[in-house]
Amino acid sequence: MARTTDHLAQFFGYYKNLGGKATARGTAPVVGRSLRTALGSWLLTGSPDDVAFKACKARQRKTPQGEAFDLRDVLRIAHPAADDEQRKVLFGWIAGNVTDEQAREALPAVHRFLTAKAVTSADEAVRVVTELRVPWEFLPDAMLREPEVWDTLAGTIGMTALLRNLARMTRIGALTPMGDTTRRAVDRLTDREALLKARVHPMDAWLAMRVYASGQAQPSPRAARQTWQPVPAVLDALEETYELSFGSVEPSGKRLLVAVDSSGSMSYGHVYAGGSPLGTTYEVGCAMAVMLSRIEKGNVHVIDVDTTVHASKVTPRTNLREIASWQPSGGGTDLSLPFTWASKKRLNADGIVVFTDSETWAGRSHPAQAVEAYRRKINPLARVVVAAMTAAGYSIGDPKDDGVLNVAGLDASLPLVVNGFVRS
Known part of the structure; x- marks a missing residue:
């Protein structure tokens, strides 16, 4: 699963945060055989040159807690044993014990990386991209500010990288x-x-x-x-x-009830990604509902919720441009309603997903109580995902309930997280 250095840093950060021990300076990881094997396998899986290529793309990344995590840390923790001379050179280069020239002779990926890092003009950068087929991550930052370089990269970089660099290119x-x-x-x-x-x-x-x-x-x-x-x-x-x-x-194959908070506060707040405004909280919640409806191919029913339940305009074929003109119904917020409404309608859902800003105060019961009542009456195995579009520091979902997932904020993994949690 940890295909890149970024994935590896995320794994280590979560491992340290969830299973570490408290120290005077914070949290330290508990290092055992399983952790050493897991980290070491990243450096031992695939050919040495394949691993070198991944290392050259990113030697260091940050954990979810914002701490720097370098591949040198992996060597220090895991102590993997090199299985051939080429991998031994790679480990020595990462650790700083092998010179660039020695690594360049043994590992083609390192040669391409060092050649790309040495370019000083846009023409040279274009040449190494076209002749050596180096990825854009190998190039110096100064070259990534040159339009001529991106003229070439536009046809060679990966699709995800293209999506993420459109603003820069413009x-x-x-x-x-x-x-x-x-x-x-x-x-x-x-x-x-x-x-x-x-x-x-x-x-x-x-x-x-x-x-x-x-x-x-x-x-x-x-x-x-x-x-x-x-x-x-x-x-x-x-x-x-x-x-x-x-x-x-791939759809989960599960039946989902999706509830979008349509209270007044959903029109005030905005959702941001990387400092870019994506829309109001209500607009983004509706967009997520459209996405789930299309992915699950008809196994989704969408409702709007404030202090009552309203029919939603969302369908699998809803055009995203029209959502921008929609306004929430307004009023207060009772987020126990998705569960009480589903109980009253005897709607047998495998999963109930709520998109909200968590600003709930109305109603006669807490959402967690309504979830338990729904499970007793309709489906004892129903899973619940509460996705707070804006992080408020608290959630309506019971954190002690294994069948409830609380999500704060928004990123590209949200639909995958919902799909995976309901499917499990």
């Missing part, structure tokens, strides 16, 4: 109206077979579309706000990317 002038690079990018974004092969999820496409359309981003509050003028042809292509990407998603 900001520096690589994507322009009626430009050749724009045409190549649009062709790739609307290539059904390429999207299926890359397993682009509709959520990835939706996030890319909303971030790009916003024309602004501020990934760090300490950094200056970035702006760009979206290219209409790219926006249209992203809508088609979203439509085509549903072909790569």
Whole structure:
């Protein structure tokens, strides 16, 4: 599962946070055979050059807690034994005991990486991309600000990387109206077979579309706000990317009741990704409901909830542009209603998903009590996902209930998390 250094850092961060021991400086991991085997296997699985390629793409990443995690830490914790001379050189290079020249001679991936890092002009960068087929991560940061470099990368980088770099390409002038690079990018974004092969999820496409359309981003509050003028042809292509990407998603096969909080507070707050506004909390909740409806192919019923239950406008074929004009019904919030309504209607759902801002105060029972009542009356195995579009520091779901998953915030993994939790 941990295919990249980023995945490995996430795994280590969660492992340390959930199973670590408290120290005077924070939390330290409990290192045993299982952890050493897990971390060591990342460096021992695949050919040495394949591992070197992954190491060159990212030597260091941050854990979910924001701590730096380097592949040198993996060697220090796991102490993996190299199975041949080439892998021994790789381990020595990561640890800093083998020079770049020695590693370059033994490992082609390291040679390509060091060659790419040494370029000093856009022409040289284009040459190494076309001749050595290096990924964009190998290039110096200065080269990634050159439009000529992205003119070439637009046809070579992975599909997910293309989606994530559209704003950058537009900001520096690589994507322009009626430009050749724009045409190549649009062709790739609307290539059904390429999207299926890359397993682009509709959520990835939706996030890319909303971030790009916003024309602004501020990934760090300490950094200056970035702006760009979206290219209409790219926006249209992203809508088609979203439509085509549903072909790569496997439905859970479960019956879902999806409740979108439609109280007044859902129109006030906004959801952001990387400093880019995605829409109001209600708009994003409806978009998530549309996505689940399409993925599950008819096994989803959607309702709106404030202090009563309302019929939702969401259908599997709802166009995302029309959602922007929808307004929540307003009023208070009673988030026990999805469960009491389902009990009253005798709706046998395998999973109940609530999209909300967690600002609930109305009603005669707590949502956790309503969940238990629904299970006693209708389905004792029903799973519940409470997705708070904006993190409020608390949730309506009982954290001690193994059948309840509380989610705070929004990222590309949300539909996959819902699908996996309900399926389990």
